[in-house]
Amino acid sequence: MQNAIVQRSPRRLSSLYRTKRRIVRGLQIFALLLVLVYTLFPYYWAFVSSTKQGAALYRSALLPALDFTYYRQLIDNPIFMGSLVNSAYVAVSTTFLSLVIGVSAAYALGRIDFPQRRAMLMIVLMISIFPQVVVLSGLFELINWMGLFNRPSALILTYLLSTVPFTTWILTTFIREFPRELEEAAIIDGCSHFRILTRILLPLMGPSLASTGILAFILAWNEFLFALTFTLTDENRTVPVAIGLIAGTSRFEYPFGQIMAASVTVTLPLIAVVLVFQRRIVAGLTAGAVKG
Known part of the structure; x- marks a missing residue:
């Protein structure tokens, strides 16, 4: 009985170690995604805002309208x-x-x-x-x-x-x-x-x-x-x-x-x-x- 427990414990420890590694890796990926969203979102929001005119700025603020009128005005300026x-x-x-x-x-x-x-x-x-x-x-x-x-x-x-x-x-x-x-x-x-x-x-x-x-x-x-x-x-x-x-x-x-x-x-x-x-x-x- 004791030999069986001794044989199972390394497998259990290995399983726990793999689970711990997966949790740590998942947390690292989640932290990386948070950093990417935090750093890239202002630029994305600026691009979305630059493609809208008038009251459209206040509707569906996170979705671009793909209206490049302002960019054409800048090029012509x-x-x-x-x-x-x-x-x-x-x-x-x-x-x-x-x-x-x-x-x-x-x-x-x-x-x-x-x-x-x-x-x-x-x-x-x-x-x-x-x-x-x-x-x-x-x-x-x-x-x-x-x-x-x-x-x-x-x-x-x-x-x-x-x-x-x-x-x-x-x-x-x-x-x-x-x-x-x-x-x-x-x-x-x-x-x-x-x-x-x-x-x-x-x-x-x-x-x-x-x-x-x-x-x-x-x-x-x-x-x-x-x-x-x-x-x-x-x-x-x-x-x-x-x-x-x-x-x-x-x-x-x-x-x-x-x-x-x-x-x-x-x-x-x-x-x-x-x-x-x-x-x-x-x-x-x-x-x-x-x-x-």
């Missing part, structure tokens, strides 16, 4: 399409300059030993957490003094104040992970620091540059306060400001459908960029996570 071009130009330029400056500064902070290196890292971190309102008045005077007011170059210059510090901080952590033997061998062969950075380290930093560049691009693409302050005419405004200034046909009409259509249109380039570089983004975010 030269001001909005011009703002898309302005945002693309400013965001791409800001991302490129922030990566160039950030890589150079990150190499100096991550590889070159000097007494003030730790203090410089702390200063970079402090600058990256400054609220925009704190520096707004000073930047306004600076941009006005430089004669860049109401120009895309003013936005690029002000956006660098936000993108360069966090780009430098993130890239410094990546550069520190590279083995110093690479540099030592290059120095023996007579390479300068600039040649080491551009010919040896930079080709290895593709994933980290992609992930950092995406973050800088999104920050520059979505920025509103500086774009509203330093641009006055419709020809020089970026997309966030253009969406904020969309008005209805009368003073009593709130153009909810137009704003939702513009929001969906503006989000599509970001989704496309992330999908194209998703592998490099994941590789860059996980680089250095496991040391062997």
